[in-house]
Amino acid sequence: MSNFSERLTEALEARGMGQNELARRIGVPHSYISNIMRGVIKKPRKHIVSICNILRISEDWLVYGEGEPDGSGEIAAGQAINVYAIDGDGSKRFLREVVIPGLPISGDVIGYTVDHSENFEPGSLIIVKKKTGSGLFLSQYKGELFLTQRYDLMTRIEWRHQTLQDVDLNELEVIGFVCSIFNHGDW
The missing domain is CATH 1.10.260.40 (lambda repressor-like DNA-binding domains)
Structure with a gap:
């Protein structure tokens, strides 16, 4: 083609x-x-x-037009995803591998569980991947996890954060582009 x-x-x-x-x-x-x-x-x-x-x-x-159309490199049903816990101090530790059937996401993805955030249900699983451009991102600032919307405009980039904190972009950690969010019990 x-x-x-x-x-x-x-x-x-x-x-x-x-x-x-x-x-x-x-x-x-x-x-x-x-x-x-x-x-x-x-x-x-x-x-x-x-x-x-x-x-x-x-x-x-x-x-x-490169590669195969069938999604080579995508997570196939039954492929394991590494899941990390994000602790209250912001540190990340490997938790386990999970399999989520029927989750076709291209590229390398990582899962994070959240137990200490006011912004997510305890035990939520957030699947992210490294990506740039506009979209919804999982972010961390001063130990708080929240979603951040990035807008790539013609002359600048804008960020809108789902937090009440005043966020210093120099200290903001963008963890990854959000591919999927699962509530506890759904994964």
Whole structure:
């Protein structure tokens, strides 16, 4: 396949999914997917991860035409994820490996459990991966864990934190891009 829209068409056909269903599952208007398919939008960076997860395909294949379309490098059902506990002092310690069936996420991912945060249910599991760009990130500041939204604007980057603290960006630890969050008992 020579371009993004042709590879997306191939993936939709392979999954037996139409443009309307993909748009509904991503949460965008049908016209957005139509514009991608017609080449008006060349590479929808904001939604690539969602498209790949829904279609269970590799980001490298969809974006660059490299590798196999079947999601090589993705976590297959039954593959273990390393899970770490984040203690009240901010230190991380290996806890165990877990298997979450049907969690197709491309790239290296790590799980973190949280027991001491006012922002998460005790025992929650947050799956993150290293990534840059706009999106939702797990962050830590002065021992508090919270979610941070990053916005990549034309001339600057903005961060919005789900905490009451005044956050000094020089001391903020961005742990990773949030792929999934599971409440205790769901994993």
